[in-house]
Amino acid sequence: MGENMGSTTPPSVPGTFILTRPTDAERRRTWSLTHPLWGPALRHEDYVEREVYLTTVPLAKEGGLSQWILTDPSLPPNERPILSSCETLRKRAIRARPDGSVEDGIAHGIGAVFTDAQYRGRGYANRLMRELGLRLRTWQGESKRRNSNPDEVFCSVLYSDIGKTFYAKLGWAPYPSSHVAFPPVSGAESGLAPQDGYRGAKARPIGYHELAELCCADERLLRERVARTARESGRTAVALLPDLDQILWHLMREDYMMKRIFGRTPSVRGAVYGEKGRRVWAVWTRAYYGGLEKREGNTLHLLRVVVEDEEGMEEREVVEGFTEIVRIAQCEATEWCLQECQMWNPTGLLRRVVEGCGLECAFVEREGESIASLMWYGEGTTEGVEWVANEKFGWC
Ligand SMILES: CC(C)(COP(=O)(O)OP(=O)(O)OC[C@H]1O[C@@H](n2cnc3c(N)ncnc32)[C@H](O)[C@@H]1OP(=O)(O)O)[C@@H](O)C(=O)NCCC(=O)NCCS
Structure with a gap:
């Protein structure tokens, strides 16, 4: 991958972006970019190594962790700009209905939402998250059946460090924080x-x-x-x-x-x-x-x-x-x-x-940091859902 890849001029037509999975080189590039913000306690190489290590630990390993980028589909992998990025972790979740019946399923935790400084303010994070919210509805889940399905995606959650409105406008409702x-x-x-x-x-x-x-x-x-x-x-x-x-x-x-x-x-x-x-x-x-x-x-x-x-x-x-x-x-x-x-x-x-x-x-x-936010994919609206045990363990 060329060193100047991040400066490729992004397309101006909104419809030409795609949400996709990064290559290994693109993942490393993303981690390099986020180091000054999220890794100042570590040297650059230790931070990148930590992120690689974190793909191998429980929860993340065996496909539990997914990385995502918004990019230009007209350019080949490793030569396309990373306009915005984030990652998701598949987590086990349970849902109870008002009759008290409990079902097992999945919740996706979203973290590390990031746009490189040169691309900020152009709507890329908005676009990434709008596409992701839709994609996660079925990501690693089975289509919904009537009976209990341990692979049904119930919701996605995130912990906003940029206040309550950005993600709320995209469908992640703020919960007690x-x-x-x-x-x-x-x-x-x-x-x-x-x-x-x-x-x-x-x-x-x-x-x-x-x-x-x-x-x-x-x-x-x-x-x-x-x-x-x-x-x-x-x-x-x-x-x-x-x-x-x-x-x-x-x-x-x-x-x-x-x-x-x-x-x-x-x-x-x-x-x-x-x-x-x-x-x-x-x-x-x-x-x-x-x-x-x-x-x-x-x-x-x-x-x-x-x-x-x-x-x-x-x-x-x-x-x-x-x-x-x-x-x-x-x-x-x-x-x-x-x-x-x-x-x-x-x-x-x-x-x-x-x-x-x-x-x-x-x-x-x-009000501004770690705002627990949830998008509901089941029946009913997000506002109608009680989030039980909304504690730090769910953070990612
Ligand atoms: C937050 C961030 C991802 C936004 O990326 P972006 O591509 O510039 O976002 P967009 O152009 O789609 O949207 C810009 C919006 O983000 C809002 N925003 C950006 N930074 C913000 C902040 N620190 N606090 C509150 N809102 C913020 C802007 O006000 C703007 O709002 P609008 O949609 O109502 O106009 C980017 O600034 C970034 O990477 N920041 C550092 C990492 C970070 O804080 N990530 C979020 C973790 S939850």
Whole structure:
């Protein structure tokens, strides 16, 4: 591919663009272009290598990840301009109807929407997304049948960093996008012993090997919750599944970054409180955008927070469990140079628990960044759909 390929004059007639899949060389070119924006914590070659690595991890591997470009079909691959680009990740999802019946299907997560600076403001991202919204309706899915079809595409989701209107105009409706932020607290301040594996703490750290069982338990509970939500609201309810692959995608991405930034990977992936059947747990990931030079925005994200027996546990037991888990998260944030811990969209019991836990925290309604947005492909309108467990684990 020629070095000046990006400067090929794009066609001016709107109808001559196509949405298509990039070649390997075009994918690399896209990653090179996005490095200054999304990879300043890494050297250029490490960022590109990370993106290659991220095509091989759970969720993305075996065709789970798809890259897309908007280009000029009159030019051959590798010689055509990349006018705008993005990628999608296939995720498992469940849908419940108001009668409480639950079906399995697919949700596509969209990320990395990007137009090179020289092409901005000409409508290319609009065009890319309009075409993509339509394409994803059937992408990797089977045509809709009456009976449950595990390959039916229910929806596509994205997390807008450019506010609420751009994607809403194209059909992705903004959903609740709030979080609660907890400051880092050192082990010395909190009386916890991170260097000793949190020995003596009331909550226990979660390691890689414990995730599989926790994800299975979570999925079982979430199926019930989605069914209950649909029955009680009389609306269709949907949830992305926080299954092991979904969580591992975050953790392996995190490991890659940690290895480059710290030369080692963390062992504490979350924390759990209580005995089986009455547990509270959270799984988390550490995100570094500016590396250690520019720490603002470096965040410990609680990917998913679960209360195992919402009916059977007393609220003060849940409050204690949650508090002990967050204390470990705060300590980890200090250990790994993070600015805060974030938990997205706590609702119902968890909202009350956050308010009642007594820890210093701030509630934030996001207006410009990570706006959770959803386009519905099933029956009815997007506005008629309840998004259950709209938490950080779904982000990509
Ligand atoms: C956002 C981006 C993809 C838009 O690409 P583009 O090809 O210039 O977009 P279009 O020409 O189709 O549309 C321009 C629209 O984007 C809006 N826009 C661009 N950047 C924006 C920003 N930071 N905040 C809010 N709106 C923005 C413009 O206001 C304009 O709105 P309009 O459609 O109502 O006129 C491009 O600016 C970009 O790559 N930015 C850096 C990466 C990024 O932020 N990606 C989005 C991640 S969710």
